[in-house]
Amino acid sequence: MEVGETPQPTILETARDIALEKGSERRQEAAKRISGFFSGIKEKITRGVDFAWGSPDAAAYLGRKAAKFGKEKATEVRDSVVEAGTRAWERIVDTRDRLVQRGRDAKDRLVARYKQTRDATKARAVDLSKRAAIWGLTNVAEPIEDRLQQIYEVPANIREWQAKREDARAQKQETKARLAREAGEARVKALQEEIARIQEATRRQVDSLNGLRDAALARSDELNKKAAARREQARNNFGKARAAVQSLQTR
């Protein structure tokens, strides 16, 4: 390639870029669907409560006949709906906690694999260094380590991602107890507020994890390109140099 010529992406690189873009789009769609489920959960509670108070729209939404209940019965129906909503809220809290835990586990595994690769490469470099000494080379392993130093850096946003470590179970019990202390419409309102709160917390985690995912794939793409360039250098430049030496006659 001439100096100043813009490198053209290979078919593989183009395919990777398309996959990256499509993956990112899919994640954005998943985030929208998650938001949709939260809206649906909140709506079901609202519709259930409205049904208890005789709303024909709510009855149609639930596929039931509209009914006018007495105050006592309506209160009983509303409370049942709130109980179902509270169970749903508990499941959402558990879902969010599992998401955070999976993110933590993935990060731990990534860090472990970085270390594993670094140790294995170091061992290979030491072995290479010993063999290079035969040819009078005394400083092979260290420059390799220096050149690879940067690739062993976990992307900044992944390294700094610290999902808030909290006593999730205690916090859940405390909120549950607080919801139980509320009664009537105040409890409905408190439940909707808690669902909105856990929705926001889940959205933040999903956005944050999607950001880590995109950063990981962008870095991976960058490293694959660098690796290909290094192999190309070995194959072309060093290969050409080797052929030139091989062609020399000796005495």
Added chain:
Amino acid sequence: MNLQQVKEILNKAGFSEESLKVINEVLDEAIKNGYLTKEAKDKLLGIIDIEIETANLEADAMEEVAMALESFAGEVDKAVDKTEEDLKSTDKDLLDDVKETAGQAVASSQ
């Protein structure tokens, strides 16, 4: 190809500073003598092979790390997908619960 031409090719190949220093010492000696010994040729080939191995070792390390990152991204994808599935199921179960509550209320009021 003469020794000087080979030296030029080797100096443009992109070898490490240390390798290039030894390569040039060997070639300068050969140019001065007007010939290359078998030992000197083996040394040049040995150094080039070390450079090739070094480049492949570095490329392997980069690809290993790239794979680790891809695997991390895959795990994150799965975690988000599982969250979506769980929420979908919670949404559906809530609808079933509320419908059942409503159905029982209607039935008991008739």
